[in-house]
Amino acid sequence: MRVIHIAVDLTEASRCLIHATVQLPVNPDCVAIFTTPVWIQEIHSASGPVAGIAGLRFSSNSGESLRWRRNPLNASEYHVDVPENADTVIAAFDAIITWKDVAKIAIQASVTVPSTWGVATALENLGTPVTSSDGETKTLRYRPTNVQRLEDSPILTGRHFRRFPITADGRHILCVTVDTAGYTDVPQETLEKLSRLVAQTWAAFGPRHYDSFFFLLALSKHHGFFGGFEHHDSFEASLPLNGLSDASVLDQYGALVAHEFIHSWCGKFRRPAGHVPRDFATPLDGSMLWVYEGLSSYYEGIISVRSGLMSPRTYRKTLARKTAWIDGQTGRLWRSLEDTGTGASLSRSRSWANWSRINQDYYYEGILLWLDVDTLIRTKTDGKRSLDDFTRAFFGQGKDTGPEVVPYTLEDIVASLNKVAADDWWAFLDKKVLGPSPYVNLTGIERAGYRFFYTKGPVIGQDTDAGTREAVWNSIGIKVGDNGELEDVRRGGPADNAKLAPRQSVIRVAGSPFTPEELASEIVSKRQDLDTPMRLTMRQEDDEWEVAIDYHGGLRYPQIEHQEGMTDMLSAILATERAQPTVQGSSR
Ligand SMILES: [Zn+2]
Known part of the structure; x- marks a missing residue:
């Protein structure tokens, strides 16, 4: 050979x-x-x-x-x-x-x-x-x-390297490299959470499709990119140096670990038929990334809470933040959720990013979509069934296998949803996935007994520089760098109405030199002063000019809260899944 x-x-x-x-x-x-x-x-x-x-x-x-x-x-x-x-x-x-x-x-x-x-x-x-x-x-x-x-x-390789068994059967192995000596220890508590992550993913997604699975984690003090890439029987991810040892940092990043692990079922074992690479030269069809990435994003938070990697409070706060983020993606007026995947390979310029909708919305909007599906199934079946019944059947396929690939189509998704709860899923998906929509999909949040809204002041965790930047975006509608340069302007927002545009710079706020803090406090002060618009001095190349922004809504911070008298379906969704997967057939 x-x-x-x-x-x-x-x-x-x-x-x-x-x-x-x-x-x-x-x-x-x-x-x-x-x-x-x-x-x-x-x-x-x-x-x-x-x-x-x-x-x-x-x-x-x-x-x-x-x-x-x-x-x-x-x-x-x-x-x-x-x-x-x-x-x-x-x-x-x-x-x-x-x-x-x-x-x-x-x-x-x-x-x-x-x-x-x-x-x-x-x-x-x-x-x-x-x-x-x-x-x-x-x-x-x-x-x-x-x-x-x-x-x-x-x-995964490196000088400071450790390996830990996650499950007693030795099938799940955590491997860690760090760029700072003395940080290779992983507390027992974290290993137990990862072990529960395995059990809860099996409970929700059914039998496994790997022989052994490697969690390949690089912990770094020096580089700022924290993210991961999925593989069939391993994933690679980078976390902050204390990402596994500090419970509050793990609370923030555990969902990333869950996301990449879930991909072994959703993205690797089962993939959209057009997203199976044949030869690395033929283009991949991204039109079903709202399943591949959207469903994985929905479950990353839920399974993180079920396994103790994330607190329910962090989950709700994150859901509010991501919902606000989708609220700012104005391109949904002309571009469908499906098309954000179909066009995923287009260049990701940040200029007018919200209006061109090039920010891979299939991740965050996928969360809202699948929450909508989950709560609809629970409502239609009086709580007897849930999206877990769909995922267990669709991604588990009844028995443990080695790393195989079973492609699927939109027809397969609809047929499997109908087996769990009969509905006109074609019409549902046609409206919420295949066509553009002027509205953010809040149906799932509301059906779960919650309300999404903006408050004028930050709650715990939002009083940070990043939280303030997002609150500026959610108010006058600009993303602005520390140097005053506009990265994005929200289409239809107060700054857009005042003709601001990406690549212009704010140089003065009400006559004072621009700082992010100065801008935020000016937005807050205009809440009390309904007669005077905000005044900004702008610059682009050699031109300088004054703009007036007639906005008095203050900074806006996203929240979700349970509505009195409504059944709290979200807590039921986040509750630990007790059903064990039915494992049949050979284990390879
Ligand atoms: Zn992913």
């Missing part, structure tokens, strides 16, 4: 140089075409790494250097002339590469790291690590796999 060999040398990873050597079986005497991945499933866009490849050299198995040309109409494609006497092309480069039409060829990967580093990945080890003769580095080899699984299996 012909196998592709990939050797990755991470010994210079700290310098952002990843050296890779790939041996590619080819036919002699032909033009071989190698393509780097273009469409990345987890990013939902054409964001492949071709621009990050450096030092690329091709040679034959006899050592002959081979010339390459780039396809002038496809920058991700390299063409190489293979000589008569060659059956292998060796590509050496810095960064990562993969190929079209290699789904059936086995790939054997190896990675070299400094010998003191820990390494974790969902890929299976092949033998024990081999240490170099000088003891400086070690090389780990992995069992041959296919290109999809290789692309879906990141490696």
Whole structure:
């Protein structure tokens, strides 16, 4: 069997140089075409790494250097002339590469790291690590796999590294790297919460579709990006340095961990049919990201509360904040929720972002949509059934399996919803997903017995710089940087009516030099002063001018609260799920 060999040398990873050597079986005497991945499933866009490849050299198995040309109409494609006497092309480069039409060829990967580093990945080890003769580095080899699984299996590695079992069966493993010595400990309390996360996800989503699952977490003091990427039997995520050790920080970030774990069911095992990557070059159809990301976003908070990763109070506060965020996405007037996924790959310029609706609304609006669905099912069945019945059947599929892919269509979603609670789900989704809507979908919040509204003063947790910035956005409708430059202007809001626009800068507030605090206090002061508009001095390039904004509503902070006399369905949704999944069949 012909196998592709990939050797990755991470010994210079700290310098952002990843050296890779790939041996590619080819036919002699032909033009071989190698393509780097273009469409990345987890990013939902054409964001492949071709621009990050450096030092690329091709040679034959006899050592002959081979010339390459780039396809002038496809920058991700390299063409190489293979000589008569060659059956292998060796590509050496810095960064990562993969190929079209290699789904059936086995790939054997190896990675070299400094010998003191820990390494974790969902890929299976092949033998024990081999240490170099000088003891400086070690090389780990992995069992041959296919290109999809290789692309879906990141490696977590680092000097400060620890590994913890999450569940007693050893199937769920937490691996942690940190950039500051002394922070690799994870409290028992956190491990118990993660163990409950596993149990509660099984309870809501049914049987698992992996053999083992790796939580790959990088904790950092130095970089500010906290986020994650899903994979079938692992996920990679970055959290603040104390993200696992400080319960109040975990309260903020636990939902990210839950979100990426849920994706093993919703996004990996079951994917929209158009979102299954065939070759990393064919565009992905994002039109059902309101399920893939929207449903995962709905459950990330619920399962976090059920497993103790997040407090109910943080859940309600976050729901209010995200609802306000959707309230500010004025592009819903012309662009449907579905289209925010279909067009997910469009450039994400921040200028007039709310009006062009390029902020991936399928995440937050997905929360409101699925809360609407969940409360409707509960209401129609007198509380006997819930969205959990849909997710358990749809994503569990009745039995544990290994990492397989079962695609679905919109018809499948409607049919499964109808089995849980009969309704005209086509009409429901046509109105709330497929067509534009002038209104924020508050139906789920209200049916759950709650009310969404804005208050004039911050509640606990909102009296921060970020909370104030959001309150400015929710009042006069501008997102403004610390230097006064406008990043976005809310279409139809008071600032838009005063003809403000992105890239203009506020330089003075009522005659005083601009600061974010000055702007906020001016908005507050005009609440009492109904006769005088706010006065801002604006600048764009060499022009300066005064604007008057006739707004007296004060800063606005989003809240949700339970309505007296209404059944508190939200608390029922957040209650721990006791039903155990019915696990049948083999466990692989
Ligand atoms: Zn996601």
